[in-house]
Amino acid sequence: MKPLFNRGPSAIVRLVMASLVALALIIADLHYREFDALRSGLAVTLYPLHFLAALPSRLARNIENQVADKAQLRAENKRLHQENLTLSARLQRFDALESENERLRNLLGSAFKVGERVLIAELLQVDLDPYRQQVLVDKGTLSGVFVGQPVLDANAVMGQVERANPLTSTVLLITDARHSLPVKVNRNGLRSIATGSGLIDQLNLLHVPKKADIRVGDLLVTSGLGGTYPPGYPVARVTEVSIEPGKRFATVTAEPTARLDRSHEVLMVWSLPRLMEEGAVTDAGGVGTASSQHAVLEP
């Protein structure tokens, strides 16, 4: 039997209580990182949902692999073999250049560090908030992922880890409107900041002087100034430079070279300074050479 008078607080009191808590959560999420623990705790309980939602596309890809016929596999194998050849040919040159570069930098006494450890993570194909540019990957803090970790795909920089949960982590893409990264023009070293536009295929460059030497087609690479991204990775290609008399700066837009909406696998990167902090440089896959350690010890 329904009681004649409801016990407990009335609906309006409940609304005020719930709204206050929600507003507090919004403010906390915007300004304080401490509350991320709450979110990752809740995210662990909801992991089955993410897993289930990503299952159909994962199964579809598995089936695709299963039914691929011999000719197809042979063709792909051939293509990969050729790609491997060209890449290793380029790498030979690159190795020589890298060691030369490092030697020269050591002569100059600059603390330049190369070498990274990477982990391949798979995207979980789920639809997150459609008004944010973010993706979910299947590696979390249990695999050593940390907040702020740079994430790349085969072509370029994709973004950075925004939230790391034990089993999954959320990657904020470089095109999200809340994301900015320091870049430089590969051709001449002109520095700028690339800010996300909220559109998947567009970045805006801030504070580029009107007389700056920047052209359509220029490749933008990470400058490494922010400390989050390792230097020298491609980010985007300039698509439009327009100079309007009324504005103080040139309007420059660029298109990310990473396949932000098509990649299945991403690379989570540990850069060398971070590895050294953790004392994990020994298992860095042979990239932490003696000379680069030296460069860190003697700034």
Added chain:
Amino acid sequence: MSIRFLWTILLTLGVAWFLTILPMPTWAIGYRPQWAALTIVFWVTAFPDRVGVFWAFFAGLMLDVVTGSLLGLHALSFSIMGYLTVELQHRIALFLAWQQALSVWLILTVERLVSLWVLSATNQPTPGLSYWNATIVSMLLWPWFAALLRALVRRLDVT
């Protein structure tokens, strides 16, 4: 509140969250019904003395976690939506089907309006007009959705 009641509502909410993150083709994303909001509106109108503002808050909070939006965004909008439904449920119970659907549309629109307000208040990119498509789709879906859940409630003998 019996254990079976608790499980049923958690199950329906779980399905709603699942449907919210299920991948869809890009053109269809804008038309995705507000599953979690519909579920809460159903439970409040069906059991107004047991499901109310706090359940709505919980559903919204978990939706924020599952979709990775600002924590508290949907918690706030769902709380307000839950309150509105609690206040309107006496009237909704007496309405004809199309009147019910219209009032559900109103409630869901308020939910989206509050979300939009929070988005712009926190300097996040605000969506365009297609943002409101989902409310229309949800309204058209409501009669079948409510019938389905009513059948589920009857089948599971939830009291």
